[in-house]
Amino acid sequence: xxxxxxxxxxxxxxxxxxxxxxxxxxxxxxxxxxxxxxxxxxxxxxxxxxxxxxxxxxxxxxxxxxxxxxxxxxxxxxxxxxxxxxxxxxxxxxxxxxxxxxxxxxxxxxxxxxxxxxxxxxxxxxxxxxxxxxxxxxxxxxxxxxxxxxxxxxxxxxxxxxxxxxxxxxxxxxxxxxxxxxxxxxxxxxxxxxxxxxxxxxxxxxxxxxxxxxxxxxxxxxxxxxxxxxxxxxxxxxxxxxxxxxxxxx
Amino acid sequence: xxxxxxxxxxxxxxxxxxxxxxxxxxxxxxxxxxxxxxxxxxxxxxxxxxxxxxxxxxxxxxxxxxxxxxxxxxxxxxxxxxxxxxxxxxxxxxxxxxxxxxxxxxxxxxxxxxxxxxxxxxxxxxxxxxxxxxxxxxxxxxxxxxxxxxxx
Numbered sequence: 001x002x003x004x005x006x007x008x009x010x011x012x013x014x015x016x017x018x019x020x021x022x023x024x025x026x027x028x029x030x031x032x033x034x035x036x037x038x039x040x041x042x043x044x045x046x047x048x049x050x051x052x053x054x055x056x057x058x059x060x061x062x063x064x065x066x067x068x069x070x071x072x073x074x075x076x077x078x079x080x081x082x083x084x085x086x087x088x089x090x091x092x093x094x095x096x097x098x099x100x101x102x103x104x105x106x107x108x109x110x111x112x113x114x115x116x117x118x119x120x121x122x123x124x125x126x127x128x129x130x131x132x133x134x135x136x137x138x139x140x141x142x143x144x145x146x147x148x149x150x151x152x153x154x155x156x157x158x159x160x161x162x163x164x165x166x167x168x169x170x171x172x173x174x175x176x177x178x179x180x181x182x183x184x185x186x187x188x189x190x191x192x193x194x195x196x197x198x199x200x201x202x203x204x205x206x207x208x209x210x211x212x213x214x215x216x217x218x219x220x221x222x223x224x225x226x227x228x229x230x231x232x233x234x235x236x237x238x239x240x241x242x243x244x245x246x247x248x249x250x
Numbered sequence: 251x252x253x254x255x256x257x258x259x260x261x262x263x264x265x266x267x268x269x270x271x272x273x274x275x276x277x278x279x280x281x282x283x284x285x286x287x288x289x290x291x292x293x294x295x296x297x298x299x300x301x302x303x304x305x306x307x308x309x310x311x312x313x314x315x316x317x318x319x320x321x322x323x324x325x326x327x328x329x330x331x332x333x334x335x336x337x338x339x340x341x342x343x344x345x346x347x348x349x350x351x352x353x354x355x356x357x358x359x360x361x362x363x364x365x366x367x368x369x370x371x372x373x374x375x376x377x378x379x380x381x382x383x384x385x386x387x388x389x390x391x392x393x394x395x396x397x398x399x400x401x402x
Contacts, residue, residue: 012252013259024261031259032266039270047282053289056296075286095279103274122253124260125267132271190253 007197011121011190030117031125038106038119046071046102074102078236085240086247093243096136100129101236108189108228112221120231121189123182130182133239141246152249181238188231192224 015027049067056062064072078098082090104120111118119125141149153170154163199217203210390397 008251013256013263015259015262019262024265025258026262026265027259028266029259029262031263032270035266035270039274042274043277043282046278046286050282050285050289056293059300062293062297071286072290075283075290095275095283098283099271099275099278102278103271119263119267122263124253124263128264128267129271186253 007194007201010117010193010197013122031119031122034107034110034117034119038103038110041110042102042106046074074098081237082240085237086244089247090240090243093240097236097239097243100133100239101232104129104185104235105229105232108232109225111189111193112225112228118189118193120185121193123186126182126186127178129235130178130185133181133242134178137239137242137246140243141249144247145249149246149249152245156250177238177242181235185231185235188227192220192227196220196224 013029013031015029016033017028019026019028045067049065049071053064053068054061075098078094078101082094082097086093107120108118110116111121141152145151153167153174155166155170158166196217199213199220202213203217206213386397386400389395389400393400
């Protein structure tokens with residue numbers, strides 16, 4: 001990093017190939033490049049180990065390859081997450097939650113590679129994902145329950161005179177879901193990467209004593225990897241909970 | 251903050267996000283995840299069938315053990331019966347033998363006693379005769395009466 005460069009410069013979008021479609025600028029940028037890498041990696045990571053996987057016909061076939069174990073781990077993780085939060089009906093939404101979780105997880109993790117780009121650190125990306133989830137669960141709720149879906153905003157067993165106060169609160173909390181969902185992910189990524197960059201600036205500025213921020217950066221990198229996983233997990237589990245709300249209302 | 255300043259790239263970001271998310275979702279939904287699920291289900295079925303087979307084998311083994319134990323105890327009973335029978339037989343035989351021998355001995359004792367008594371009687375009568383003879387002799391010598399006339 002050149003001296004005096006803003007720690008926010010890492011979030012700058014740089015077009016790689018300029019594309020203009022019907023007057024819209026849809027240039028292939030560094031953000032799109034890392035989305036490509038993430039998508040390709042997920043598809044390879046989960047598909048390739050099972051292309052060659054033999055049918056289990058004997059006990060010796062029970063030993064999976066290492067890649068297969070890793071892929072199964074991801075599969076079973078989301079599978080149990082959905083089973084725990086939504087239950088049996090959740091199986092239908094497994095591909096959606098799986099795609100969301102893996103896309104965000106590997107987007108976050110690849111963002112930890114030096115000189116890479118974290119597309120989840122952009123509010124427009126996280127907001128689009130969160131709005132997608134929000135619109136999906138709202139439509140799902142109306143499809144499942146029709147007009148009865150509005151009873152979601154009425155907490156059962158509450159005295160009637162409390163309703164005028166609580167129904168607006170429920171509606172506001174429902175509408176703020178996509179905002180909290182997107183800002184949580186965006187802010188975590190933004191803050192973590194900015195913090196890393198700021199301390200990286202201290203390393204060169206402090207000369208010999210730069211070793212102290214360096215040690216701190218190493219620890220912080222570990223924490224950031226944890227947060228990368230945790231935020232993907234939070235996004236996925238909240239999606240599961242919203243699906244559960246839409247399916248069962250209360 | 252580039253996230254809010256580079257508004258001109260919003261559409262580009264949304265476009266590529268949509269493209270890659272749809273690609274990822276479609277391929278995962280229709281190819282990858284069914285493949286993984288089918289594989290895992292097949293493996294689970296295999297394991298389950300093996301477990302049930304194992305249960306069957308365990309049951310079989312248990313019944314074999316039961317059978318074996320029943321036969322073993324039967325054989326043991328038979329063996330002890332045979333031993334008891336043999337013991338009883340031997341005891342009876344020895345008792346019989348003892349009885350027979352005792353009877354024999356008793357018989358012999360009796361015979362001997364009888365013989366002894368007979369011999370005693372003959373001896374006494376012989377002695378009597380001799381005594382009578384000598385007494386007659388003595389008397390005839392003393393009295394000069396002929397032997398034939400003396401009647402004791």
